[in-house]
Amino acid sequence: MSERIGPRGKMLVISGPSGSGKTTICKRLLEDPRVKFSVSATTRAPRTGEVDGRDYHFITKERFRDMIARGAFIEHAEVFGNMYGTPREPMEQALAEGLVYLLEIDVQGALQLKALGVEGVYVFIAPPDFEELRRRLVTRRTDAPEVIERRLKKAEDEYRERVKYDHVVVNDDLERAVGEVRRLVGLD
Ligand code: ADP
Ligand code: 5GP
Secondary structure, rough: OOOOOOOOOOEEEEEEEOOOOOHHHHHHOOOOOOOOHHHHHHHOOOOOOOOOOOOOOEHHHHHHHHHHHOOOOEEEEEEOOOOEEEEEEHHHHHHOOOOOOOOEHHHHHHHHHOOOOOOOOEEEOOOEEEEEEHHHHHHHHOOHHHHHHHHHHHHHHHHHHHHHHOEEEEEEOOOHHHHHHHEEEHOO
């Protein structure tokens, strides 16, 4: 297997409602050495098990504002009261190396990039249905009940935006969903 997908890589933008399975799918995609994860910066506190520099760059609000001012992000957005941003520099390098550069970002961020004409494959990960989405958020055990309700309300708004993406992948069966995304960026 060659460790590049072509002379120039491809940006793969994954978003979708909270609990739809984005993180699970991204972890699977990252088992392929031709895929590199875009580590976002965020002002939120790390969750148990999250590692600084691997899952996110956990930074202060002051530092985040400074990075915005310096134009260090290709996009940034506020999600549930915290700031998130995609650093510009590592992206250019990964694309030059011929890799798939994987962004797991929220719907506002993804549509910002698309509106700016940033070239990439934009994929919306959809849950099979909203009852299943609630079940997954509850069994994940990372959020309080009121946070889950907020995420579900937002999920309904985000779901309407799926028509603006290049592709919608329904995450019912994980293997099938991962296979579908891999084919969309030419990994299979
Ligand atoms: P997101 O990153 O979109 O918020 P997660 O990847 O954290 O979502 O998934 C939410 C929960 O659903 C997790 O507990 C995960 O293990 C589970 N999950 C993900 N994909 C599937 C699937 N295809 N079938 C059943 N459960 C799934
Ligand atoms: P969480 O706090 O659960 O890790 O992420 C909350 C939301 O922020 C998710 O929808 C995630 O995709 C999104 N997110 C993570 N990094 C970025 C980023 O750099 N930019 C944008 N716009 N959203 C992000």
